[in-house]
Amino acid sequence: MAVVLCLNLTLGLVTTPVGTGLFTASLLTGFRAECIAFILMPFRAKLAVKPVLATLQEVGTLLLQCMCGCFGC
Numbered sequence: 001m002a003v004v005l006c007l008n009l010t011l012g013l014v015t016t017p018v019g020t021g022l023f024t025a026s027l028l029t030g031f032r033a034e035c036i037a038f039i040l041m042p043f044r045a046k047l048a049v050k051p052v053l054a055t056l057q058e059v060g061t062l063l064l065q066c067m068c069g070c071f072g073c
Contacts, residue, residue, distance in 0.1 A: 011047040
């Protein structure tokens with residue numbers, strides 16, 4: 001749960017609607033925010049996929065345990 005929360009918060013810091021991390025990096029480096037957002041696209045894609053995969057892994061584990069009868073479902 002904590003990993004998913006941290007990944008979602010990181011995604012929010014570098015995404016443009018709020019993007020405090022994005023605009024701070026823009027001010028510190030002198031590059032435009034659009035340029036930095038374009039450079040960060042592969043990283044943002046990974047950050048968007050990882051919470052989904054972590055959630056699917058937890059659901060899959062619970063389903064397997066339920067099918068094996070470990071929880072008595």
